Amino acid sequence: MLDIRWIRENPEALDLALASRGAAPAAAELVRLDEERRGHVARLQDLQSRRNDASKEIGKAKASGDAARAEAVIAEVAEIKTAIQDGETEERRIDAVLGEILARLPNIPLDDVPVGPDESANVEIRKHGTLPNFDFAPKQHFDLGEAMGLMDFDQAAKISGARFTILKGGLARLERALGQFMLDLHTSEHGYQEVVAPILVKPEALFGTNQLPKFEEDLFKTTDGRYLIPTSEVPLTNLVRETVLDEAELPLRYTALTPCFRSEAGSAGRDTRGMLRQHQFYKVELVSITAEDASLAEHERMTACAEEVLKRLGLAFRTVVLCTGDMGFGARKTHDIEVWMPGQNAYREISSCSVCGDFQARRMSARYKTAGEKQTRFVHTLNGSGVAAGRCLIAVMENYQNADGSITVPEVLRPYMGGLERIGGAA
Known part of the structure; x- marks a missing residue:
């Protein structure tokens, strides 16, 4: 606010x-x-x-x-x-x-955010990695998964409706491995504290992270007035609501792997095939709580932490700064990380890292005290995907596919897969 x-x-x-x-x-x-x-x-x-x-x-x-x-x-x-x-x-x-x-007013963009109406005005700031070169026509993830019998959209639709997916066997284990790998990386090397957070929250928590009141149609509401979280940004950021911290405690860095639930209101006709845009998906979230003069540096740090996930997996990606018209409601500046999807022959978003200034802190009444000052200040909050497990699964499948339809398991994930090197095909 x-x-x-x-x-x-x-x-x-x-x-x-x-x-x-x-x-x-x-x-x-x-x-x-x-x-x-x-x-x-x-x-x-x-x-x-x-x-x-x-x-x-x-x-x-x-x-x-x-x-x-x-x-x-x-x-x-x-x-x-x-x-x-x-x-x-x-x-x-x-x-x-x-x-x-x-x-209902959005946040004020920082001065260096490019001005533009939509994603066409986003600005690429760097690229990493080499695009894979296949000697066959690469397939999209849903063709690969269905051919292996390990990704089932039809049965999911019978159970739950559109925009749900059933994963089985090696692909289910691969998604779980990705989540565990990301958590281990962020907690052991990047200084984030792992949190097991509620996935049902009160409306006050969603107001604090600015999903309410403006975006209620994007949420799933329970019969007792609570909501399923659209992202664990909600409970993680609200860990400091209605508190006064000492500046010496900052920054606080939290991470969690949770299911996320989104109605995908307004996305009719977009990415209807496959599991790119789902009502339910797993995501590793990164949240930082900082003093006001440290938030911009923390934004760069958080973006680098998310990028490191893709570097370790050997995935090519680019990082863009979103323009004013494409930026999220609560953000002052956002970096989108887009991973290369060879089956689609396109870069697709896999992480958004945003600095929100004191926008959310005002809504949550989250403050800190600086030594020698009587007045308290609002903390600054940041959030980012570190990264979306489902989309990362898609990227791994498409980038590590083989001509026989099998998937090579990236080396960094093999300890989480019991040493398994390949899923499907002749494995």
Whole structure:
């Protein structure tokens, strides 16, 4: 959530930022509401001050035997009490309207984020690895998996509907191996603490990480008012909600491997074949909580941690910085890592790493104290995929496929596969 004081002082900057993200201007309405609220609060404070003075006058009038004066002031106090109660109701209404507008405003992009309407304006910042060269026409993951009898979309549809997948045997083990490998890498070499987090959360947690209220249609809601997490960013980031940390404790770095659940609202017709875009999938998430002056460096560090997963797996990828029109709602800057998928002859996103500034911290009331300062500050939050296990499985299958339809297991994963070197084919 944005700081209303900053908006009041920088209305033109807000509307320019919103325009860069394809959103309508909002500064004038927000400033008007804030002025209304501030004026209303001032009037309430005046009423409360008068009530306090009048209460003292009642005592003095009674002490001096001026019963008429006492009765008049008592009547005035009663009127003031009613006015204060009505005023507090009106204050809550104004706060609710102001809060609702603020809750639906996206974050302000950093100055170095490229301006553009959509992914066509994203900027590549680096490439890594050599694209594989096959002496046969490479297949897509679903053709490979179905031919091996280890990837079943039809049966999944009978059980759960579209956008679900059943993995069996070697492919099920390969996806599990990928998740374990990523967790081991991030915890043993990258300094993240592994967390087993709830996958059912309260709406307050989703508000804190800005999925609510704007993106409720993308969520699965339970009958008791909780939600299945769309990403473990939600519980991991909320580990610091309503807390005041010491700056010496920062940065905090968390990672988790969880199932994630998304309704994929608005994605009708996109990636309907295969398991690239699913209602349920596994993902290793990275979350960092930092001081405000450390978040940009942490963003580069987090991106490098996610890239290292693909380097260890021997997968070619490129890293792009998203433009204003393609960036997520809560992000100030985002790096997308796109892995090469030879079956599709294209780079596809496998990780997004975003720095959110204090946007989420304001929604969660997450602060920190700096030594020698009385005032607390909002922490800065970052999140990224480290990486999506299902998409990584797809990338491994397509990049390590053989002419006979088998999949070579990347060397780094073999300890997690009991030494298995190949799945399918002549294995």
